[in-house]
């Protein structure tokens with residue numbers, strides 16, 4: 743219960759016990775895991791670019807806390823009770839390591855989803871910007887945009903051949919793949935350069951999801967140098983270099 747001194751306690755997101763039904767190699771660095779389970783009959787799609795938590799239980803017999811990581815619901819089929827999550831194989835980290843060995847029959851819990859992104863169908867154009875972790879979010883936004891909407895998409899990837907991970911083409915979308923040298927380039931550098939060079943209508947909407955420091959540079963540029971109103975710009979830090987379990991509520995508003 744909350745007291746006058748303490749902030750109100752946020753209700754805990756519902757949790758769903760699920761098992762892995764399928765694992766598909768979407769691209770060299772991306773695996774799609776399809777979860778299923780009766781519990782998903784209470785799961786509700788909350789729109790594009792939403793987030794959920796994958797909850798990894800500690801090994802039986804240990805008293806360690808479960809590990810939670812943030813992912814995007816990529817597809818939910820309420821009839822078939824299937825939930826797809828696309829995971830980047832970035833190397834270190836419990837979720838990335840779990841994704842490497844994921845196999846049908848494994849069990850875990852999912853919590854969420856949080857609120858999705860409200861697409862502005864009246865916008866003059868859309869600019870979608872993200873690294874590999876945001877590909878699922880960009881795909882779900884693309885699926886919700888009107889077919890007549892001019893859309894430009896910049897995706898920064900650490901390895902070639904990732905385009906198969908963005909399997910939701912919008913008829914008008916121009917998708918640009920930016921290949922970063924994983925060892926030499928700071929994450930997000932190519933995205934920032936692309937945004938700086940992009941043509942942007944005054945009525946354009948922008949969605950950016952990438953590494954948190956790069957996100958702040960891009961946000962500052964859009965609001966301060968390009969003078970776009972904050973209401974037209976949505977930025978979301980999906981991970982932070984050198985930090986584990988970056989919070990799911992990083993909108994870069996301190997930029």
Ligand SMILES: Cc1cc2nc3c(=O)[nH]c(=O)nc-3n(C[C@H](O)[C@H](O)[C@H](O)COP(=O)(O)OP(=O)(O)OC[C@H]3O[C@@H](n4cnc5c(N)ncnc54)[C@H](O)[C@@H]3O)c2cc1C
Pocket residue numbers: 792793811812813814815827828829830831832834835836837838839874875876878879978979980981982983984985986987988989990991
């Ligand atoms: C709203 C939201 C939605 C997201 N949706 C997705 C999604 O659909 N698919 C997806 O793959 N990820 C998604 N992410 C990103 C994901 O939560 C992070 O990449 C997370 O850190 C992965 O956990 P981990 O256990 O693998 O690594 P952690 O234990 O969190 O981190 C370990 C180390 O790996 C580094 N690291 C983390 N992510 C990356 C990366 N992508 N590239 C290089 N180094 C990295 C960290 O800086 C740290 O040094 C989302 C994040 C948010 C906030």
